[in-house]
Amino acid sequence: MSTELVKILHELVLENRIPAKALAKEIGKPYSTLLREINPYDNGAKLGVETLLQLMKATSSVAPLEYMADQMGYALAAKTQSRQDDSFEKTPVYSHSTM
Numbered sequence: 001m002s003t004e005l006v007k008i009l010h011e012l013v014l015e016n017r018i019p020a021k022a023l024a025k026e027i028g029k030p031y032s033t034l035l036r037e038i039n040p041y042d043n044g045a046k047l048g049v050e051t052l053l054q055l056m057k058a059t060s061s062v063a064p065l066e067y068m069a070d071q072m073g074y075a076l077a078a079k080t081q082s083r084q085d086d087s088f089e090k091t092p093v094y095s096h097s098t099m
Contacts, residue, residue, distance in 0.1 A: 006040040008064050009047060009055075013038050016059045027054040 013020050013034060024031040029051065037047040056062055062076065069076050 003040070005064065005067055006038070008067055009038045009052075010040065012055055012059055012061055012063060016061065018059060023055070023058055026058050027051065 013023060016023070018026070020035070021031050024034040027034075034051075036042055036045045037051065039045060052064060056064060066076055
C-alpha cells in the first residue's frame with residue numbers, strides 16, 4: 001500500500017473528531033484490530049474496502065477516496081442531491097484527466 005495512503009488512513013482514524021476507540025465501536029470493529037489494520041509497520045494486516053467505507057462515513061471524510069481517484073487520474077465532485085432523492089443526477093460525477 002502507498003505510504004501516502006497509509007498516512008491518510010492513519011490520520012483518518014487517529015486525528016479526527018471521534019476518538020479512535022469510539023470510532024472502532026461505531027463501525028463494529030475491535031479497537032486493537034482497527035489499529036493493527038492502519039499500522040504502517042504491520043505488513044500482515046490489511047484494511048478492507050468495506051471497513052474503509054465505514055470509516056469514511058463515520059468520519060465524514062473522503063480523503064482516502066480523493067487520494068485514490070487522483071492516483072488513477074480522476075477528480076471527485078460531490079453530488080448536488082442525496083441518493084434518497086429520486087431526481088438525483090444519474091450521470092457520473094467523476095472526470096478523468098489525461099496526464
